[in-house]
Amino acid sequence: MPVVEKTSGARVTIRDIGEFTHGDRADVGAADAAYLCDERGDFERVDDAVAAEDGPADEDVHEEDGPPDGAGPIPDPSDHSVADLRDKLSDIDDVDVLAAVYDAEEAGKDRDTAIEAIQGRINAVRED
Structure with missing residues (x-):
C-alpha cells in the first residue's frame, strides 16, 4: 500500500x-x-x-472499488470559472466533498466569489 x-x-x-x-x-x-x-x-x-513492512499488500481489487466517496473525482476549482464551479457544486450533496473543494480553492486561486459559492453550497447542504 x-x-x-x-x-x-x-x-x-x-x-x-x-x-x-x-x-x-x-x-x-x-x-x-x-x-x-x-x-x-x-x-x-x-x-x-x-x-x-506492515505486511503483504492486498492484491484483491474488485471492479466496484473506487474513490472514497464513490461519486467520482472532486472538481478542481482552479479548472473552472466561478459560474461553471457553481453549476458543478449544485450536484454535490456531500459536505466532506464540498469541504475538499473549499480547501482546494483556498490553497489555489483563492477567489472570494468562489469561496462564497462553495460556502453557500455547504450551508445549503447542511440546512437540508
Whole structure:
C-alpha cells in the first residue's frame, strides 16, 4: 500500500481515510493515493516500502472499488470559472466533498466569489 503525507494546506478530513494536518501520514490504497496526490495536490507519496513492512499488500481489487466517496473525482476549482464551479457544486450533496473543494480553492486561486459559492453550497447542504 502506498504511504501518503499531508504536505500543504489546512487540516482536512477525508471521508473513509481520516483527518490530516501538515506532516500526517497514512497507508492508503492506490486509488486513494492517486486522488490525494494527483487530484487534491496537498499530499505526496512517501516511501512505499514503509507500508510493506506492515505486511503483504492486498492484491484483491474488485471492479466496484473506487474513490472514497464513490461519486467520482472532486472538481478542481482552479479548472473552472466561478459560474461553471457553481453549476458543478449544485450536484454535490456531500459536505466532506464540498469541504475538499473549499480547501482546494483556498490553497489555489483563492477567489472570494468562489469561496462564497462553495460556502453557500455547504450551508445549503447542511440546512437540508
